[in-house]
Amino acid sequence: MKFCSNCGTKEPVFKIPKGDNRPRFICHNCDTIHYTNPNIITGCLPIWEDKVLLCKRSIEPRLGYWNVPSGFMENGETVEDGAKREVWEEAEAKVEIIGTHALFSIPRINQVYVHFLGNLIDGQYGVGEESLETELFMEEEIPWEGIAFHSSIFTLKRFFDDRKNGTRKVHIGGYLQ
Ligand SMILES: [Zn+2]
Structure with missing residues (x-):
């Protein structure tokens, strides 16, 4: 993922959100967690x-x-x-x-x-x-x-x-x- 689809900030980080158990793209500007599912x-x-x-x-x-x-x-x-x-x-x-x-x-x-x-x-x-x-x-x-x-x-x-x-x-x- 290159941009946050919520705020447009570049390069969301790929890491495990608090309380989760697998890595997700997280925006370091607006904190949106970008879940993807099947x-x-x-x-x-x-x-x-x-x-x-x-x-x-x-x-x-x-x-x-x-x-x-x-x-x-x-x-x-x-x-x-x-x-x-x-x-x-x-x-x-x-x-x-x-x-x-x-x-x-x-x-x-x-x-x-x-x-x-x-x-x-x-x-x-x-x-x-x-x-x-x-x-x-x-x-x-x-x-x-x-x-x-x-x-x-x-x-x-x-x-x-x-x-x-x-x-x-x-x-x-x-x-x-
Ligand atoms: Zn964002």
């Missing part, structure tokens, strides 16, 4: 009959790879509304959320994924701005080598396992390398 990425796996809807990314990172519609949660929205918004932005599709499916942490890059399952309303979808194409896949058609992120592989594998076993759970996982 980002939430919210998304939803849209389901239609025996298929799931994936989006091929038109943006970096992982441009050209398939993904469960997901993106950074915005201020002022609930995590489920954020998931629905992402499905609309990436796939021009509407979903009815049917449950929480996966919580997936990536501590190395300070990200937490929340993935829901949702019924694709009327089976309708298009191609949003952040996608090159969108497609409904049966399990055996999933392009496993071309999936964008560990979180999406986790979500898809657990979804198909649950479906095979007739179960539905909230799956907790992470990428810890």
Whole structure:
């Protein structure tokens, strides 16, 4: 951090605040402690009959790879509304959320994924701005080598396992390398 975002003073110091247990950037002028915390990425796996809807990314990172519609949660929205918004932005599709499916942490890059399952309303979808194409896949058609992120592989594998076993759970996982 180069400047205090509160008062503009240069070079906040990186040290452990009184009563805390880890270093933070602290402004030596206005004493503001600049906390940073993980980002939430919210998304939803849209389901239609025996298929799931994936989006091929038109943006970096992982441009050209398939993904469960997901993106950074915005201020002022609930995590489920954020998931629905992402499905609309990436796939021009509407979903009815049917449950929480996966919580997936990536501590190395300070990200937490929340993935829901949702019924694709009327089976309708298009191609949003952040996608090159969108497609409904049966399990055996999933392009496993071309999936964008560990979180999406986790979500898809657990979804198909649950479906095979007739179960539905909230799956907790992470990428810890
Ligand atoms: Zn300051």
